[in-house]
Amino acid sequence: MVVDMTMKNITYFDNAATTYPKPQCVISAMNSCMKNYCANPGRSGHRLAILSEEAVYQARRRITDFFHGKNPLKTVFVKNATEGLNMVIGTLAAMKGHVIYTSYEHNSVIRPIWRYSQSGDLSYDICLPDVTGCIDPRDIESLIRKDTLAVIVSLASNITGYILPIKEIGRICKEHRLFFIVDVSQGAGTIQPDMIENDIHVIVGTGHKDLYGPQGTGFVCAEGFELIPILYGGTGTESMSPNPANVSPDILEAGTQNLPGIVGLAQGAAFIEELGAIKIQKHKKALIKRMSDGLKSIKGITSYIPEDNCGIVAFDVTGLDSQETVHLLSTQYGICARGGFHCSPNLHRYLKTDQTGLIRFSFGIFNKIKEVDHSLNALEFIAKRLV
Ligand SMILES: Cc1ncc(COP(=O)(O)O)c(C=O)c1O
Structure with a gap:
């Protein structure tokens, strides 16, 4: 298999699907x-x-x-x-x-x-x-x-x-x-x-x-x-x-x-x-907080972020299909995230996202604050339809 070396510059926020990279x-x-x-x-x-x-x-x-x-x-x-x-x-x-x-x-x-x-x-x-x-x-x-x-x-x-x-x-x-x-x-x-x-x-x-x-x-x-x-x-x-x-x-x-x-x-x-769980939780909490604070300042984004949280930030961008948004994140910014429906249909019904789906950023132990900042910049552009 030929590996595209530009893949090295990806931001991987799909750890709830499967963690990557592996230790x-x-x-x-x-x-x-x-x-x-x-x-x-x-x-x-x-x-x-x-x-x-x-x-x-x-x-x-x-x-x-x-x-x-x-x-x-x-x-x-x-x-x-x-x-x-x-x-x-x-x-x-x-x-x-x-x-x-x-x-x-x-x-x-x-x-x-x-x-x-x-x-x-x-x-x-x-x-x-x-x-x-x-x-x-x-x-x-x-x-x-x-x-x-x-x-x-x-x-x-x-x-x-x-x-x-x-x-x-x-x-x-x-x-x-x-x-x-x-x-x-x-x-x-x-x-x-x-x-x-x-x-x-x-x-x-x-x-x-x-x-x-x-x-x-x-x-x-x-x-x-x-x-x-x-x-x-x-x-x-x-x-x-x-x-x-x-x-x-x-x-x-x-x-x-x-x-x-x-x-x-x-x-x-x-x-x-x-x-250790304590260190992992602290790390994820910091990523969630940065992401959550950043999302609040972007107009047109609704987020779903519970207090007791194992490391996920779910949100949608008003008027944009979640699959389209993750496609833009991937192709324009190298950010890997999941959109659409997430195999948990009853929760989508409860959140009233059963028509639109949601974007899910799921963090892992190797993610960094600067990757969150990069994705906030990307989302700001996407939400303003500048991309
Ligand atoms: C809560 C939950 N249960 C079960 C599964 C199924 O895991 P697997 O696809 O590895 O069988 C998943 C996968 O995303 C999950 O998130």
Whole structure:
């Protein structure tokens, strides 16, 4: 592939889609795996296979510890959060009953639930934000029915960055003996949610966003929630039987694992832990404040910036299509951002942006204040139709 070197001058504000660039230590760990020991974990008994299996186990421990889970063998690697959420929601569908989610959920929650509602296996209610845009845990409580099985919420919104009150929601789930499932795809890394403190049964996440791992990685940490596999095949154990041994994590990870990806994910999580959530939050807060203050002084821009925010500034430019604006930002100013709709349709409805979409700037640890200033200049030109 020929790389256009002018790409070096880009401003990357699309970290909620996937973080970029990745830390050098992630690239090096993946490179070393591919070069030095990339055998098939859990299949053969030779030295390299054992090294590979050990690397997967260490990654399992790293991810479990990151969320203060108890048992690494209950952490399952999947290819992304979408696969993990399908596994979890499929398990709930097998129990049959009612689930509650919020207006902040992503299509990877909405669509599997909708599908199982069509087959009559699940019914659902959606908890709407209050007038301030926040989720009031009491509103979730008011939706609980006799047949409610679980509450599923995001740690943070992929559109506005709003951080949901998981502690209070977890307490309500505990009181009502419901499974509490948290999709940490947005936010885990900027925040380090504790499974035990927040009474969470299942954490589902993706590796390529705030954990700075590669694409093609995700995980489910499930404690006190017996997952049902969505894939059947080789697990490296009980090979002569058509029925896989019911042992976690093997039964939930049929097929060859993405070893370089898992190694990269573990390294990303280690990197983030070392940097520390406090430092990351401080950095993102500074970027958000600069952006938010700057947007206020540009006429014709409406912004949606919650106080509790994992690192996103969403806005629109009056009279300009959001896709057109991000196209101008990209082609004229080298700014990578996302426009249009963001896989969270209920929130677009709530924000009344379901016709226009929104522009999303999502910040990462490598972004700089001067990039915010550059984008504010660009937006000023665009808003005045000077470009
Ligand atoms: C809140 C949330 N959940 C789930 C997902 C799905 O992640 P993936 O596409 O990696 O499966 C995303 C992706 O943007 C997300 O923002």
